[in-house]
Every structure is written in C-alpha cells, then in structure tokens.
Amino acid sequence: MKQRLRRKHREKERFYEAIKDIAAHPVVLRMKLYPHHGTTNCYQHCMNVAYNNYRLCRFLHLDARSAARAGMLHDLFLYDWHTHAARTGKHFHGLTHPVEAYQNAKKFFALNKIEKDIILNHMWPVTFYRLPRTKEGWITTLTDKYCGVCETSRRKRP
Numbered sequence: 001m002k003q004r005l006r007r008k009h010r011e012k013e014r015f016y017e018a019i020k021d022i023a024a025h026p027v028v029l030r031m032k033l034y035p036h037h038g039t040t041n042c043y044q045h046c047m048n049v050a051y052n053n054y055r056l057c058r059f060l061h062l063d064a065r066s067a068a069r070a071g072m073l074h075d076l077f078l079y080d081w082h083t084h085a086a087r088t089g090k091h092f093h094g095l096t097h098p099v100e101a102y103q104n105a106k107k108f109f110a111l112n113k114i115e116k117d118i119i120l121n122h123m124w125p126v127t128f129y130r131l132p133r134t135k136e137g138w139i140t141t142l143t144d145k146y147c148g149v150c151e152t153s154r155r156k157r158p
C-alpha cells in the first residue's frame with residue numbers, strides 16, 4: 001500500500017516536472033478565467049487531460065512528456081466559449097478552437113510534431129476532416145472526451 005502511494009507520488013512529481021514551465025506560464029494561467037465543462041475551468045480541464053495523457057502514454061511506452069505538454073495546451077483558445085458566439089458572431093467553436101489553441105501555443109512554446117498533432121487534431125471526430133497522425137494524438141481524442149464527460153457530470157476525479 002505504502003509502496004503504491006509512493007509510486008503514485010513519484011509519477012505525479014515526474015508529470016509536474018514535464019509540464020511545470022507551461023503550467024506556470026502567465027498565458028496558460030489565463031485559462032483559469034474561462035469556464036469550460038460544468039464547474040471546471042479551461043486550466044483545470046487541460047491539467048486533467050495532460051495527466052491522463054501522461055499516465056496512459058507512460059503505460060503504453062509512448063511519448064508521455066509530449067502528450068502531457070500538449071494536453072496542457074490543447075484548449076488554449078483563451079475565451080469563454082459559452083458566450084463567444086453571442087459576443088463575436090463567430091460560431092463553430094467546436095471546429096475552430098484547435099487552430100486557435102495551436103496559434104496561441106506556438107507563440108510561446110516550441111512544439112514538436114506530436115504536440116502539434118495533439119493540439120490540432122484533438123477534436124476528431126467532430127473535426128472529421130482532421131485525423132490524428134500520432135498514437136499520442138489518438139489517445140488525446142479519448143482522454144479529452146473522457147475528462148469532458150467526467151467534468152460535466154461533476155465527478156471529482158477525471
């Protein structure tokens with residue numbers, strides 16, 4: 001039991017080590033201002049996706065670091081999507097926000113191919129014309145939806 005807890009603690013430390021520069025960046029912290037699913041804000045949602053990505057990709061011997069970092073950035077669109085269409089007249093947030101998040105993320109962080117794939121293609125199959133090209137990208141299409149459902153139904157631990 002103690003060993004399991006220690007292992008989990010070590011895994012959380014390694015996870016945080018992989019994302020800490022992103023998690024503490026002022027632009028990324030702005031996501032805390034925007035509600036996302038249920039009572040969860042964009043920042044917490046991205047943290048949830050990042051952590052699930054990290055765990056799953058480590059388990060599958062994939063690039064857990066890139067999956068965690070892109071998880072933190074995948075919804076960096078920086079507006080409240082609930083009121084966005086009424087305020088700007090721009091509809092189709094579900095289709096357009098991956099490109100907005102990518103444009104914002106690449107201004108502040110050097111993104112590798114996996115990270116770019118995760119951010120741009122995480123909305124598949126809503127964006128049916130944008131298929132993930134990496135295993136980490138496919139995993140994010142699942143973790144994103146899993147976290148979204150958990151957050152919307154207010155479960156404590158997505």
Ligand SMILES: [Fe+2]
Pocket residue numbers: 074075097098122123
């Ligand atoms: Fe998204």
Ligand SMILES: [Fe+2]
Pocket residue numbers: 045049074075144
């Ligand atoms: Fe998301």
